[in-house]
Amino acid sequence: MIILVINCGSSSIKYQLLDMKSDDVYSLLAKGILERIGMPMSKLTHKPTGKDPLVLEMPVSDHKVGMKLVLDTLIDPVHGVIGSFADIDAVGHRIVQGAEYFSGSVIVDDDVIDKIRICCDYAPLHNPAHLLGIEAVSNVLPEITQVVTFDTAFHQTMEPAAYMYALPYEYYSKYRVRRYGAHGTSHLYVSHEGAAFAGIDINNSKIITCHIGNGSSVTAIKNGKSVDTSMGFTPLEGMIMGTRCGTMDPNVVTYLMKKEGLTPDQMTDIMNKKSGFLGMSEGVTSDCRDLVDRREAGDKRAKLILDKLVLDITKLVGGYIAEMNGVDLIVFTAGIAENNPWIRRDVCANFGYMGIEIDEEVNAKARRDNAIISTPASKVKVAMIPTDEELVIARDTMHLAEGRK
Ligand code: ADP
Numbered sequence: 001m002i003i004l005v006i007n008c009g010s011s012s013i014k015y016q017l018l019d020m021k022s023d024d025v026y027s028l029l030a031k032g033i034l035e036r037i038g039m040p041m042s043k044l045t046h047k048p049t050g051k052d053p054l055v056l057e058m059p060v061s062d063h064k065v066g067m068k069l070v071l072d073t074l075i076d077p078v079h080g081v082i083g084s085f086a087d088i089d090a091v092g093h094r095i096v097q098g099a100e101y102f103s104g105s106v107i108v109d110d111d112v113i114d115k116i117r118i119c120c121d122y123a124p125l126h127n128p129a130h131l132l133g134i135e136a137v138s139n140v141l142p143e144i145t146q147v148v149t150f151d152t153a154f155h156q157t158m159e160p161a162a163y164m165y166a167l168p169y170e171y172y173s174k175y176r177v178r179r180y181g182a183h184g185t186s187h188l189y190v191s192h193e194g195a196a197f198a199g200i201d202i203n204n205s206k207i208i209t210c211h212i213g214n215g216s217s218v219t220a221i222k223n224g225k226s227v228d229t230s231m232g233f234t235p236l237e238g239m240i241m242g243t244r245c246g247t248m249d250p251n252v253v254t255y256l257m258k259k260e261g262l263t264p265d266q267m268t269d270i271m272n273k274k275s276g277f278l279g280m281s282e283g284v285t286s287d288c289r290d291l292v293d294r295r296e297a298g299d300k301r302a303k304l305i306l307d308k309l310v311l312d313i314t315k316l317v318g319g320y321i322a323e324m325n326g327v328d329l330i331v332f333t334a335g336i337a338e339n340n341p342w343i344r345r346d347v348c349a350n351f352g353y354m355g356i357e358i359d360e361e362v363n364a365k366a367r368r369d370n371a372i373i374s375t376p377a378s379k380v381k382v383a384m385i386p387t388d389e390e391l392v393i394a395r396d397t398m399h400l401a402e403g404r405k
Contacts, residue, residue, distance in 0.1 A: 001020045001021075001402070002017065002018070002020075002082065003088075003398055004074075004088050004090075004091045005018065005091075005093075005390045005397070006091060006092070006094070006133050007093070008093065008094075008130050008133030008136075010129040011036055011037045012033060012035045013033070013034045013066050013070055013133065014033045015031065015032055015033070015034075015070055016028060016031040016394075017031070017074060017081060017082070018394045020394055020395070020398045023398075027049070029049055029081040030046065030048040030049060030074060030081045031047050032047055032070070033045050034060065034069065034070055037060050037063060038062060041057055041058070041059060042059060043055065043057050044056040044060075044069060044070070044073065048079055048080065052079075054073070054079045056069075056073075063132040063135070063136040064135070064139050066136065067133070067136035067140055068136075068139075068140050071085060071140050071141070085140070088144065089144075089145075089398075089401060090144060090147060090397050090398070090401035091145070091146045091397070092148075092149060092397030093108075093137075093147070093148050093393070094130070094389065095126075095127065095150045095151070096127060096150075096151050097119040097122045097152055098116070098119060098150030098151075098152045099118075099122055099152065099180060100156070101115040101118075101119065102115070102148075102152070102156070103153050103157070104396075105147055105148060105149040105150070106147065106148060106400070107145060107400050107401075108146040112148060116134075116148065117131060122180070122234065123234070130148075134148070145401045145404055147393075147401065149392065149393040149396050149397075150184065151182045151184050151185060152180045152181060153184055153185075154184030154185065154226050155179075155181030155182075155187075155229050156226075157225040157226050157227070158226060163178045164179070165178065165179065165232075165233075177233060178233065179231075179232040180232070181219070181229035181230075181231050182217060182229075182231040182234075182235045183219075183235075184226065184229075185389040185392045186211045186333060186387040186389050187209045187219040187229070188226075188392060189387055189388055190209050190385040191207045191209050191219075191224065191331065192224070193385050193388075194207065194209070194329055194331040194370075194385045195207060195224075197372070197383060198381045198383055200328055200329055202224040203223050203224055204223060205223060205328050205329065206220075206221075206222055206326050206327045206328050206329075207220075207221040207222075207328060207329045207330075208321070208324075209221060210313055210317065210332050210333065210347070211333050212309075212313065212335075212337035212343065213242075213334030213337075214241065214242040214243075215235055215242070215244070216238070216239050216240075216241045216313075216334070217231045218230045218239065218317060218320065220320035227323065227324065230247075236271055239309070239313060239316060240277070240280075240305070240308050240312050241277070242276050242278065242288075243273045243275060243276045243278045243279070244276045245279065253267060253271070277291060277305055280301070281305060282301075288309075288335070288340065291305055291306055292306070292340065309336075310346045310347055313347050314347055317330065317351070328380065329380065329381045329382070329383060330356075330380060330381075330382045332373075332385075333385050333386060333387040337384070338386050338387075341366065344358065344363055344366075344382070344384065348374075348382055354379060354380070355378065355379030355380065356374065356379060357378040358375070359373060359374065366384040367384075368386060370385050
């Protein structure tokens with residue numbers, strides 16, 4: 001079954017075309033990204049498997065035009081990988097926010113679209129773009145089955161004590177202000193993949209997954225179900241990130257708004273786009289690689305930021321060990337945790353008291369492929385598992401589309 005996986009942003013369309021034989025037997029036919037939609041010059045980077053990559057620069061006015069360009073490129077005689085649109089069996093979309101409406105992937109219909117639209121209120125930057133993506137696909141492929149997979153769905157198993165804020169209850173009743181979490185597709189994937197790789201029965205396990213990338217979150221997973229996660233009402237809550245501040249005393253928000261005369265939108269922008277690595281480095285970088293280079297060159301600010309990164313992860317992992325009354329497996333994933341062995345080592349060093357032991361040599365080499373980085377004597381297994389959110393979307397899309405036939 002050929003599945004097109006789409007991740008639509010406000011000015012971009014990321015895509016992967018996968019040939020799914022089964023959950024575990026599949027091949028990537030092509031992937032790519034169309035960026036700067038709606039700007040004077042857009043850029044398509046298309047990478048067909050086994051062929052030369054293609055980079056196209058041209059104006060693309062909106063998502064409909066963009067989706068047509070992506071689909072046309074997939075069937076292009078030179079750069080394409082399939083013969084015609086009819087070869088695509090179904091399309092799966094990544095959706096950031098599904099709130100309390102969705103605890104799993106579903107086939108798109110009018111009711112689903114209405115609910116995703118209601119959730120735009122909670123994810124104003126993302127959900128409207130996802131809706132544009134669904135509409136753009138319908139425009140070119142009106143008959144195709146479309147499936148939506150939500151970043152929040154995996155965390156719908158959290159109990160009220162984990163998802164409620166200690167605000168007046170009426171704000172939950174009126175507006176559904178609560179913790180939803182994010183990165184659910186990634187936490188789901190790496191917990192299952194990690195458990196299988198470590199020889200642990202997911203249905204009888206306590207796992208902590210650390211997704212540390214540009215956006216970062218840590219999740220506690222008991223018997224395969226998310227019981228707590230560090231992101232909250234929006235992805236701003238939790239630990240330090242590339243440009244997000246993470247958790248802080250909420251009074252800081254109103255204090256700064258008064259002091260600096262900031263509007264709510266300006267403050268939201270500062271906390272989401274101008275804080276974290278970028279803000280603490282005074283605008284130098286939001287990229288962990290630059291911080292590592294600068295720390296190596298003796299830069300004290302870079303060291304402070306990276307120390308805070310390790311401390312924030314440590315506090316979350318420690319809290320979740322207590323919350324689950326134990327842990328069998330800790331998994332590290334995403335851009336930062338997959339590529340920086342020292343983070344995995346430094347976080348785990350803080351749990352030496354409870355018998356976690358890292359194999360320094362294996363850890364230093366672990367990159368790109370699944371790896372167990374703890375020693376055989378370690379009381380808890382620790383793994384590095386590269387995440388693959390697109391694969392989860394493709395699997396769900398395949399199953400739902402098969403069920404429809
Ligand atoms: P996103 O949340 O946007 O998906 P990623 O998971 O790709 O982000 O993570 C991006 C982060 O990963 C950046 O801070 C970057 O510095 C870091 N990163 C990516 N590749 C490497 C690498 N080879 N070495 C060190 N850090 C890396």
